Amino acid sequence: METPNYSDIRSNFDNCIFYNAILRNEDPYDDHEIGYLVEFSKNGLQSAVDDYFYRSERIIKKMRELGTDDDATWIDIDKVYINPIFQTSKDAVDAYKKTLNMLEGLETQYGVI
Numbered sequence: 001m002e003t004p005n006y007s008d009i010r011s012n013f014d015n016c017i018f019y020n021a022i023l024r025n026e027d028p029y030d031d032h033e034i035g036y037l038v039e040f041s042k043n044g045l046q047s048a049v050d051d052y053f054y055r056s057e058r059i060i061k062k063m064r065e066l067g068t069d070d071d072a073t074w075i076d077i078d079k080v081y082i083n084p085i086f087q088t089s090k091d092a093v094d095a096y097k098k099t100l101n102m103l104e105g106l107e108t109q110y111g112v113i
Helices: 017-024 031-042 046-066 071-088 092-110
Strands: none
Touching: 017 046, 017 071, 017 092, 046 092, 071 092
16 A cells, blocks of 8 residues: 655644544554545645634644643544544545534534634
8 A cells, every 4th residue: 555645734733633633542553544634635625624724723722721632532532523534434525524513513512612
């Protein structure tokens, strides 16, 4: 299997739910999932990616304010939200819809307005 090129993605611990959950979970073999955002960018959906980063950054900031930005929380987010997106999505559109649902759920959970 060829290693994906992630050099054009701007994900980091401050602005990306996927990045945090995937890199801070207990599974060292799922890092390729971050490539999903690269594919959205390459397919002309940059505005959707920009919105994702903006909303993720607000969620992560709130988590830090509440003291919940820890590995245990990210492992839980990975199990509840991230894994189902990648395990059950039929295509990129389905994954995008599930990502929006994840963002809405986390915004509600952490009181991001």
